[in-house]
Amino acid sequence: MSSRLYNLAVNAANEAIKFDSEGKNELAISKYLQAFDLLMSLIRYTDNKRLKEFYADRAEQYLTRAYELKSAIERPTKAVLEQKLDEEGELQSKIISLILPEKPNVSWNDIAGLQNAKQAIEDAIILPLRYPELFKGMPTWKGILLFGPPGCGKTMLAKAAATECNATFFNVSAADIMVKWVGDSEQRIKALFEMARKSQPSIIFLDEIDALGVERTGVESAVSTRVLSQMLQMMDGVLSKPDDRIVVLGATNRPWNIDSALLRRFDKRILVPLPDTVARKEIFEVTIRKMPNLKLADDVDLNELARLTEGFSGDDIKKLCMDAWYIPIHELKQQNMLSTGIPRPVSRKDFLEALQMRRPSTSPEEVRLNEEWNKKFGTI
Numbered sequence: 001m002s003s004r005l006y007n008l009a010v011n012a013a014n015e016a017i018k019f020d021s022e023g024k025n026e027l028a029i030s031k032y033l034q035a036f037d038l039l040m041s042l043i044r045y046t047d048n049k050r051l052k053e054f055y056a057d058r059a060e061q062y063l064t065r066a067y068e069l070k071s072a073i074e075r076p077t078k079a080v081l082e083q084k085l086d087e088e089g090e091l092q093s094k095i096i097s098l099i100l101p102e103k104p105n106v107s108w109n110d111i112a113g114l115q116n117a118k119q120a121i122e123d124a125i126i127l128p129l130r131y132p133e134l135f136k137g138m139p140t141w142k143g144i145l146l147f148g149p150p151g152c153g154k155t156m157l158a159k160a161a162a163t164e165c166n167a168t169f170f171n172v173s174a175a176d177i178m179v180k181w182v183g184d185s186e187q188r189i190k191a192l193f194e195m196a197r198k199s200q201p202s203i204i205f206l207d208e209i210d211a212l213g214v215e216r217t218g219v220e221s222a223v224s225t226r227v228l229s230q231m232l233q234m235m236d237g238v239l240s241k242p243d244d245r246i247v248v249l250g251a252t253n254r255p256w257n258i259d260s261a262l263l264r265r266f267d268k269r270i271l272v273p274l275p276d277t278v279a280r281k282e283i284f285e286v287t288i289r290k291m292p293n294l295k296l297a298d299d300v301d302l303n304e305l306a307r308l309t310e311g312f313s314g315d316d317i318k319k320l321c322m323d324a325w326y327i328p329i330h331e332l333k334q335q336n337m338l339s340t341g342i343p344r345p346v347s348r349k350d351f352l353e354a355l356q357m358r359r360p361s362t363s364p365e366e367v368r369l370n371e372e373w374n375k376k377f378g379t380i
């Protein structure tokens with residue numbers, strides 16, 4: 001994994017340097033950002049501190065160069081600058097148009113298990129946002145962190161919370177803030193919070209929150225420090241206005257990498273764990289219910305499948321169901337009957353065959369680290 005990422009990063013960086021020397025600035029920016037992104041991923045998979053520092057150093061150089069090129073492209077002439085000043089409002093709305101709120105359509109019933117997390121979210125988010133009068137003047141949670149192994153329902157919980165209290169939902173990846181918002185990240189963070197304030201009740205979902213700040217690299221960079229301090233400032237604004245109906249919901253698979261100043265703003269920290277046997281059975285049920293073309297044969301026993309999928313996340317189970325469903329589809333294909341035939345029901349044998357090909361995507365080490373972190377810093 002690491003060597004592949006490293007090779008991809010080197011290739012992207014070489015291409016960036018080539019485009020840069022040829023004056024092809026747009027192409028160079030995109031390749032520098034790609035190299036930055038790959039190096040940041042590489043850092044997450046590397047334990048060696050010196051290597052981390054080396055990658056972080058390189059990543060910072062590429063990001064800085066991308067900024068330089070971007071501001072050179074965008075450096076306005078005097079006339080343009082004057083016009084721009086007149087159009088400040090328009091610029092703001094342009095930025096805002098890039099932060100589109102969503103109306104998610106995930107309900108509590110779509111989420112199997114996770115009773116503790118649901119209860120905590122109901123108390124901390126849904127009730128205060130839905131019944132503001134009841135909570136008027138009361139302290140409420142404004143920064144809530146969902147952490148745990150990938151694919152276990154953090155995003156679903158965030159979306160269901162927004163659906164349940166009819167909140168405007170802003171779904172923003174912190175990695176995007178660092179990479180795709182390059183050049184105007186601070187302005188956009190500000191615009192994001194302003195827009196959330198205008199469209200209350202609002203939930204700002206910040207996925208991959210560990211991507212903000214310096215803690216994961218161990219190396220401070222000018223860019224990440226600026227972006228982080230803007231985020232902290234905005235979060236403090238939310239925390240200091242108890243009657244604003246805005247909640248910042250952070251999510252991460254690696255809570256130990258979150259910058260400590262940022263972590264302090266998340267005063268409720270909820271573990272979203274791997275599903276146990278009972279929850280896995282429920283996940284099979286809700287997943288299959290949402291796949292209208294997947295019919296189960298009589299010999300499929302979901303209790304048995306739940307037992308056989310120890311260590312699987314909800315997302316792994318969904319993918320397993322898809323793998324199993326493709327077996328009858330492949331049979332139809334072989335018979336040249338894709339457009340006319342009806343796939344046979346998915347049988348126990350199909351699931352067992354699919355299980356041969358799929359392993360849990362989360363390592364026991366990742367689970368252990370999340371549980372340990374929960375014991376030290378979790379709140380439920």
Ligand code: ATP
Pocket residue numbers: 110111112113114149150151152153154155156157207252253272283286287313314315316318
């Ligand atoms: P990541 O950390 O990788 O962003 P996540 O924890 O946010 O992952 P989700 O995106 O919420 O995970 O879940 C991915 C998919 O896995 C969902 O679309 C759903 O199909 C399935 N899934 C995960 N957990 C559950 C659950 N508890 N109940 C039902 N489906 C689930």
